Amino acid sequence: MAVDPLIELRDVNKYYGDLHVLRDIDLTVGKGEVVVIVGPSGSGKSTLCRTINRLETVESGTVALDGRPLPEEGRALARLRAEVGMVFQSFNLFAHRTVLQNVSLAQVKVRGRKKGEAERRSRELLDRVGLAAHADKYPAQLSGGQQQRVAIARALAMDPKALLFDEPTSALDPEMINEVLEVMRQLAREGMTMVVVTHEMGFARSAAHRVVFMADGRIVEDRTPEEFFTNPHSDRAKDFLSKILKH
Ligand SMILES: Nc1ncnc2c1ncn2[C@@H]1O[C@H](COP(=O)(O)OP(=O)(O)OP(=O)(O)O)[C@@H](O)[C@H]1O
Ligand SMILES: [Mg+2]
Numbered sequence: 001m002a003v004d005p006l007i008e009l010r011d012v013n014k015y016y017g018d019l020h021v022l023r024d025i026d027l028t029v030g031k032g033e034v035v036v037i038v039g040p041s042g043s044g045k046s047t048l049c050r051t052i053n054r055l056e057t058v059e060s061g062t063v064a065l066d067g068r069p070l071p072e073e074g075r076a077l078a079r080l081r082a083e084v085g086m087v088f089q090s091f092n093l094f095a096h097r098t099v100l101q102n103v104s105l106a107q108v109k110v111r112g113r114k115k116g117e118a119e120r121r122s123r124e125l126l127d128r129v130g131l132a133a134h135a136d137k138y139p140a141q142l143s144g145g146q147q148q149r150v151a152i153a154r155a156l157a158m159d160p161k162a163l164l165f166d167e168p169t170s171a172l173d174p175e176m177i178n179e180v181l182e183v184m185r186q187l188a189r190e191g192m193t194m195v196v197v198t199h200e201m202g203f204a205r206s207a208a209h210r211v212v213f214m215a216d217g218r219i220v221e222d223r224t225p226e227e228f229f230t231n232p233h234s235d236r237a238k239d240f241l242s243k244i245l246k247h
Helices: 045-052 074-081 099-109 115-128 144-156 174-189 201-207 225-230 235-246
Strands: 005-016 019-030 034-038 060-065 084-087 162-166 193-197 210-215 218-223
Touching: 005 045, 005 193, 019 045, 019 193, 019 218, 034 045, 034 201, 045 162, 045 193, 084 144, 099 115, 099 144, 115 144, 144 162, 144 174, 174 193, 174 201, 201 225, 210 225, 210 235, 218 225, 218 235
Parallel strands: 034 193, 034 210, 084 162, 162 193
Antiparallel strands: 005 019, 005 060, 210 218
16 A cells, blocks of 8 residues: 555664563554554564554654654653554543543643533544443443443544554453444544554454564564465464464
8 A cells, every 4th residue: 555654663672671572663554554463462562552652662763653753752742642542452431421521521631622612522423433322421331332432432532643452342242342343444444544453353354454463572474464364474473363263
């Protein structure tokens, strides 16, 4: 896909003490591209996600967003970070705020929107994720799948240039997984740039432009889903696929 790069990691290395968790990572995600990251537990997928918006520092290499290197810290970093939304396995909603407030808060605090304007935008987004009728409920009154869709609406409310998902459906009961994946598929169709760590291979096949396979902190394969699933090159990927496609 010949597109403008939006996220660019060059030669990124990261350590936790002696543990070398990201090794010489080179990754470019183009505008509108959907990249699914897969790999065994501990291979560095979450760390890579967190590195993209500098929730983690790196020992060497560069991370750039839309052509600008991510600053080390300070307000410039906060501004750039707000351009990349993140959705985690645990939804991290504020328990004592309504759904509408959860989606509106950061719009007011970070984006400086007026309360009424933020709430209007929140209702639009809640409608988009199929939760218009639940705006005044509290998170505990929603199912896991509904809570995760609120978290997606909240991320979208910041008008991000890209969204990162770290195992967004792993904590959900099976019957709720699809409603979340469907929202993500819709975003992909609308051209949202997305980096998605997931074990949902159906989603990878149907929505991803590329599958990135990681093992031991390295990117071992970076190919189209079709190529990756039908003809993995590395033994690590073959082994991984045989395990996850079996269960
Ligand atoms: N805060 C931390 N301090 C020390 N080591 C860490 C920390 N976070 C992660 N690690 C280690 O870094 C390596 C990569 O972890 P990471 O969470 O990125 O893997 P992952 O691919 O997301 O795994 P999983 O599929 O289990 O979520 C692992 O060996 C992990 O134990
Ligand atoms: Mg992880």
